Amino acid sequence: MRKLLFSFVFLGFVTSGYAQSTSNESISLQACQADTIVFSFDITSPYNIGNTFSVEMSDASGNFTGNFVSTSALLAYGVSVGNEIEVLIPDNSSQGLYKFRMISSNPVLVSDTISNVIIGANPQTGFSAFNWFDKAGELTFCEGDTALLVVDAPPAGQSYTQQWLSGGAPIAGETGDTLFVVASGTYGVEVSSNLCDATSMDTVVNSYLPSAAVFAQGGAGINFVGIDSIRMCKGTIATLEHFGFPAPGILGFEYQWLKDDSVNIFGQPVIYPVQDDTLSSITVDTSGTWYLEVTSLPGGCKDTSKVFTVIVDTVPATATVVQNWPWQSLPSSTLCLTDSALLTAQDTVLGSTWEYQWQIAYPSGSSSWLNLANDTMPWMVVDTSIVADTADYRLLITNEACSYITNEQTINFVNFPTILIQPGDSLGICVYDSVLVSLQSNALNFAWNGGLFTGKQNFLSVPGQYVIEAFGVNQCKTIDTIDIYNYTLVAAASANPPVISPGESTVLSATGGVSYYWFADAPSYYSNQQSSTTEALPSVDTITYFIQVEDLNGCEDTASVQVFVIEQDSAIIYSNTYGNIQNVITPNGDGRNDVLDLSGITAGDDCEFTVYTRWGTPVFNQEVYNNAWGGTTDGGSALEDGTYYFVLTHNNEIRVKSAVTILNNF
Template sequence: MKQSLRMRWLLIAVMAFAGNHLLAQSVTLTQTPNASVCTGDSLHINLTVISTYPGNNSFDVEMTPGNAATADFTDPATLDIPIAKWVPNNGPVPAGDTNNAGSKVLSIVVPETITTNGTYSIRLVSSNPAGFSTNVFEVAVNVTITATIDTANVKGAFKNIYTPGNPDDWGKCVDDTVVLYANPGFNYQWMVNGVDVRLAQPGRTDDRRDSLLVWLPGTYTVEVSSGPVCPGTSDPIVINNYIPNPVVNIQPIFLQPWVEELDFQFSPSLDSVQFCESDSVLIWGDRPQIPGEFYTYRWLKDTVNQNGLDTVVAIPGATNDTIFVTSDLMATSTTPFYMEIYLEVTDTMTGCVTLGTDPKWVWMDTVPDTEISAIEWGTALPGASTILCVEDSIRLRADTIGGPDWEYQWQARFPLNGGTWANLPDDTLPTLQVDTALIPDSAEYRLVINNLTCTWLTQPIQVNIVPNPVFQFLPSDSVALCAGDSVLVAVTGNGLQYDWSNGFIGTSQYLSTPGQYWVRATGVNQCVTYDTLILFPLVVNANAGPDQTVGPNEDVVMAATGGVSYYWYADEPAYFSNRRDPNTRTRPIKDTTKYYVEVTAANGCVGIDSMMVYIESPFGSGPDLSNVQNVMTPNGDGANDDLDLREVIQGDACELVVMNRWGSTVYTEEDYTNGWSGVTNGGDQLPDGTYYFLLACDDEVRYQGAITIIRNNE
């Protein structure tokens, strides 16, 4: 509704008096001097009802040209004016109570249909009693100047197609300027949102012309005046900034799982992603959401201008509603491997352009395209052989070690024919040790490298395991050997060369010394295998029995033990009843005779033992031989360290001969002085064991017996 922003208030004193003598109602009306009002203004009237009217009574307001003396309310020009509202003047009178006695205020609006300035009379007319009217109130009415904004001549704006049905709603692009025109020939004051433009937009002084430049949105009106009386205010015109809405989206991660989301896990929008250079990221702009909108698209990326300031630049050819970010596009980025993607949309109906301020951030990973090499132990140099013996090992290592975002996983394919690639548990370092404890045979190995979004498979390296040579001993790896014998021992297998611990190189040799021998077989790829041969002696416990002393012409009964067959002989001519009887009878011819017995054991080995037979002199007994020393312990403790034969020698010059159990002489001393300590003539200690000695005095054997050497008697 058009109405003046300047309200004129007229206070009219009305005195009501009785028009019906039965009810005695009365109303008094007081004229305000020089009352004046503009068309379209509100007029508030104070009145006092003296007596209460019936509850069904209502008042009408009549307004006619002329003063109180000339007013003719029957004139067709008389106007019926609706009462806008009732307001109590004082006291608790309800706003809608028009009939109760008391002071009240009513409001009317002076009709804008009045087109002629002049004096007008106003009265109140009741409906019950019907036709009752008050006295006349005079008021000067001035016609309000018509103010309009020429909506047919709005420059730089467009009818806002997005709010249809509102003819006063106009749109403009954000950076555009609109020109509004008022009806010419008056004084002007332009307003925005009810405030003078110069106050709402400080610095402006152009708001009192018949046109106005508009670059900010708002509700604009113009007040038109010609002198101080009754200026007019135009209907409002609404200017809105129309801003196309460029909404940028990234294809959801579940549709492109090779892309890594960098936003917070529960972020409502996806703003930052990372992808591998071998992949791409799909970004698209939303279609317009308002019916009737149509966009064209232009994609831009961040850059730095010649002044070093951040700015954006169009991506060549990127004019669809979607864009694929690839490694080729990322290669044009200002910051390596990083780019900000912006979207600019243009509304095809209005030509309005909007550059989005909410970019998408894209990072690109490079493929960790390194390879693996075999490394020499003790060095960092590649080129190690990948052909291994069973007990060997080799190191495989990535040629390039990446940053902290590189993750490693070794894989193996075994067996070579038909095997599938599988992860090696816990092998997640850049280096891998390959041996048969990891995989027992030849296999291929490769390294899987991940760096958040990229995955790289190295070329495989095949590691071949060469079996060690296999061989065995013939006749066996444990061979028994009779004393003094030798045995032919051989090896057979797939070795290329056999090295023996005694220095022999070959496949077979004769061995005669008991002991332990190792053999090293060298095969293909210089792979070696060791095995051990044990050559142990077979011991024959030959025992000829104790030495005996007999009288002249007495027989001696032998008592040999330790075998399964026996053979007797002597160092002097002797008679045997049966040389092969362990208990044969013999009669010595000489005073002292040494008897030998060859004892053959069940294992076929032969041992020899001897015993002495003495013929007792008929002229008396010789030295006491019943208590001759038979054990010596040459350990330096002063007890039994030497062979003491003083009781036998009795001061004579006697020769001592010591033999081992096989009859070989190990020590001789022509004039024995009781100082033999169990050594050879060269001073080497004899091994512990039993030895035989013979003591000859004046070319006659005075005593022969056994002596046992024990150095360690613990």
């Protein structure tokens, strides 16, 4: 709508006119439908009070028919200049030539007429839209698509020119009757005809794209790796879901889930729809990449989400076992304190993403699991450096998002059995005696000297060291020793002198103990039979005295000594009977007098030969003398130099008694 300024002369008025192009009423003026014309005039003489002015417009034929077009009557009656009254050209005015005049009300006067005013018809400014939909009353097209605006055709016989506007400003180069809209904005069109132009109402055109964002519902075992990917363990089910809300005017969405794990003949990934997955959410349990295509209702606007990645890790499932050592035929979970057990996983994947962590629960059965520092291999050695007691062990295996806890292994450590040797571990016994040794022990079985005896008690009589092995649970073994030794007791007896005359006595002496007892193989008199020294008077010509000695340990030993009583008896052959009997031997190996030769006396008879010291102690005996005694003991040891006595008997009758001297180095 335009505003035009006209002027004219009216009765007592002095008028001046202003218009689009001229102020001379004789020149044709121009206005358009809905324009506002301002009439300006001066009042040169007063009118009656209450006078008003109105403007009348003729019809297209130039006839005034009472069509007053002033917007409102102007109250004016005094002399004045610059009065103005607005006139609105009716929209329904047909195009043509029109006249205008002013009429006062008091008094009623009519001004001069302004003729030849051309009223032009405004061009049509409507346009139509294509490829759009109604979103809450808004003209909307899908983002990425194009909306088409088309200006309404002019009436027959007319032609228009156009200028498309965006935000009220001309769009450069857009002067045709169509406009392709690719972006949201406020659009209009300015249409010009030969006489008039008009601008359409602003029309808001919006582009729309539904949100196609995808998110994963959180939950146990689902780890987010950024906003567009998750990592989870095999067996876990994740839900992927559309993240978006309908905008005003959008009633809802249609969905289609897509994947790209297929390739074309060129090896390029191909995105394809997942059959029957047309809901807003989808459950997944495998590795892959997913997309969501969202279509708006109404409008059919489509958008595809960015790729959403799901990584599914395998469960590192395995079991632990107790592995036997190379020297074992079978593994054992019950150990001695010095043993160890090898725990290992049945399945191992070294160098991969599997990570291992051994754990311990102590006490056993407490379920208080703790990580064992540095035990991060598929195996571990269990010994008392960890805990010297029974405990539970298990293996925690992780593979990225997956974790697995194996079965438990209980390793039992048992103490070594105890041994207490009674009455002690170092015992002395008398010769030919024995001692009962008992074991106080919690062992299950025993072995003495490698298993020669397996009881808990043992009579020991042989001196030496005995090794005792005590076996407990799992054959855990404790070793101890016991030493058995003989008390040193050597009884010795002597007679002084060993050879006496009838009626004489001899003094018997003994050593080696603390108590003594004398007895003989024939009746004898003793001055003190229970003393280490006693005077003895034999009742026979040859008598053997015995001494029984006992020491502080109760051990006993016996020694003997012979005493000879020289008397005349026709049954005894004395040495002087045979005259020159050998009385010296020199056992030096020179072949002369090395042995005592009594062959002349034995005369082939089986004679018994016995040698005594000068104290009556026997040192050599031969039941059938072979005439080869060389000055030795029964054991073959050489006797010291000195005088010794020998007795040669036959059928228990003394054939000769005599002395012999040994000279070893003569």
